[in-house]
Amino acid sequence: MLIERYIYLAIALFCIGIVGVLARRNAIIIFMCIELMLNAVNLLLVAFSKMHHAAAVAKGSTAGIEGQLFVFFIMVVAAAEVSVGLAIIVMMYRNTHSVDVNFLNRLKH
Numbered sequence: 505m506l507i508e509r510y511i512y513l514a515i516a517l518f519c520i521g522i523v524g525v526l527a528r529r530n531a532i533i534i535f536m537c538i539e540l541m542l543n544a545v546n547l548l549l550v551a552f553s554k555m556h557h558a559a560a561v562a563k564g565s566t567a568g569i570e571g572q573l574f575v576f577f578i579m580v581v582a583a584a585e586v587s588v589g590l591a592i593i594v595m596m597y598r599n600t601h602s603v604d605v606n607f608l609n610r611l612k613h
Contacts, residue, residue, distance in 0.1 A: 510551035517544035531593050531603040542582050546575045 517540055524537030553571025593603060600607055 507551055507555050510547060514544040514548045514551075517541070517547070529604050529606055531596065531605050534605065535589050535593065539582065539586070542578060546578055549575050549578070 521537040521541035521544065524540070525534050528534055528537070549571040553569060553575075556571070557569055596608070597603055
């Protein structure tokens with residue numbers, strides 16, 4: 505498969521994530537859109553890593569797997585983000601009985 509198709513898919517996923525973050529008011533939907541943007545970046549890292557690994561194998565080298573290592577670390581950070589983010593959302597729901605992010609602005613006053 506051509507690398508351009510991976511790029512187009514990642515751009516589409518990232519744009520959907522941005523629109524979801526900017527347009528939605530529900531904290532869970534915003535959280536899911538942020539995860540969608542992280543997955544778009546992961547897709548590009550794996551695609552470029554695969555492309556560079558194939559080029560390195562053709563030259564007789566074993567280089568080109570660094571992108572896949574970065575994806576592993578991004579997934580570890582995303583798992584930690586999920587646990588902390590969901591804990592914050594659950595505590596927000598317990599205190600306010602809503603997951604609307606506009607309600608948090610009212611808590612300032």
